[in-house]
Amino acid sequence: MATQLLFGLVGIILFLLGVWSFLAHRPLLRKLIALNVMGAGVFHVLVAVAYRGLEKTPDPIPHALVLTGIVVAVSATALALTLGQRLEHEDD
């Protein structure tokens, strides 16, 4: 139970740190890392939700959500990086 709570709280702290960093920093790379930290926070919360006790198997649904979420985050990050690269190249 304590581990679950720890995971959940850490997740929410990570999310908040990510939001702060996203809003406070201008460079694209920092914003993208901030978004991914936010994502990691949400995934922590979901993993914590899946926990049902040591004896039982964890709830598979939040795990499926985390997997889908990671795929989405990777593709979105890739697109943002590509757009950012275009901007930088045309600056030269």
Add this chain to the structure above:
Amino acid sequence: MIDWLALTVALPLLGSVLAAAIPARSPGIGMATGLLTTTAALSVGVLIAHAGELRSDLGGWGVPLGIALQADGLSGALLVMANLVALGISAYALGYFASGLRRHFWPLWLLLWSALNALFLAADVFNIYVTLELLGIAAAALGALTGGQAAIAANLRYLLVGLLGSMTYLLGVAILYTGLGTLDLRLAAESLTPGPLAWTAGALMLGGLLLKAALFPLHFWLPPAHAQAPAPVSAALSALVVKAAFYLVLRLWIDLFASVVGPGPGILLGALGAGGVIWGSWRAFRSERLKLLAAYSTVAQVGYLFLFFPLLAAAALPKQQELLGALLLLALTHGFAKAGLFLSAGLLQKHAGHDRIAELGPAIRSLPAVAFAMGLAGVALVGLPPSGAFIAKWILLTESFAMDRWWWALVVLVGTLMASAYVFRLLANAFGPAAHQDAVELGGDVQTEKIGRMIQAPALLMALVAVVLLGLGAEPLWGLLGSSSP
């Protein structure tokens, strides 16, 4: 039996893959896919009109593991509108894009279409997240299609803001699941009770979506992104993508949160909507570029949609249905009208080589059909009779007086006045100085392009639907909603 719900999502997705695989044939593939998808969406509409609701568990997997699609009167009407507008935009895009951009446009466009349909039909809160991200990614890529600096910068910002919104939404989903143990919209609606959990989940989910729906003051990303995109994409972004995010706010609000959070948040949404109406209309009035005007007018129109929220929260059931019908009618009208306006703007920009409103006179006068389409779209945006927006605003006005909340009516009146100011400022160009001056202006080194008849038709048709069809034939909408009420 044919699963029309699944087809509306699967067809454009398949078309997108095909168009990416065979770029030389992408316009043909795109148009064929568009026609088939629209047929499927219309079938969904017809089925809903008869049966009230549709639901399909994909692959035979039920709740909680499977993915389900469902449609009721509200989502069905928006689905049909979105597909008709998307079909019009496709026909326009056939003539709009030069061959270089064409091969990139169609795969992304069909992907956006598929995401849009999946979003309207999503039956659980996590699916909504996935479709939102798909939509956001496809929309940002389409917006940056021309590859110009400003377009890329604006759409990169749009993408990042969208990601911030959907991450916030996802945290809300995680919290909702912690409390309820289900992601299904209906099951969640049955078990959600007032309390800190509902508040937190609601604030996060709705907050994230409001960012995507561009509710004032979270609209800052919209004008540059919509104004910089190529015209067919701007039309899709303004008429459909923003509307999709708004639909989700409305869906979660009436299905999940309205009954558990009390009247406060509804009033807050209405107040922000009022801010959007005033600020968006003012900026539209002050815009020097036509596409920026259209984009700010979207901010204002989204504001109108949120004006309904405090009344919806306070109304009893029969009145609630009437208001909901008016809200739906306004959203549909705006979808068609804004698409018509952006498509006309694109033609003027092509013809004149720029979109500075003050110098558009000659272009407007040489394209009477486009001018007519813009006039009609303007009528619908202002809310003059017989457009659908007139009926919707009329109901909003009478209900806000009847419910002793006249201040919302005041916002509608001021907003309407400001909307007529920016629309007439634009249309005044059609009655400019004499023709010889035009010749001088056109004789310069401005790059002009001839505009065919075929490409003018979609813009005109959509504006006509907004004014005539939705104005005179709006009645069945309430029946559609009535069949979905409990």
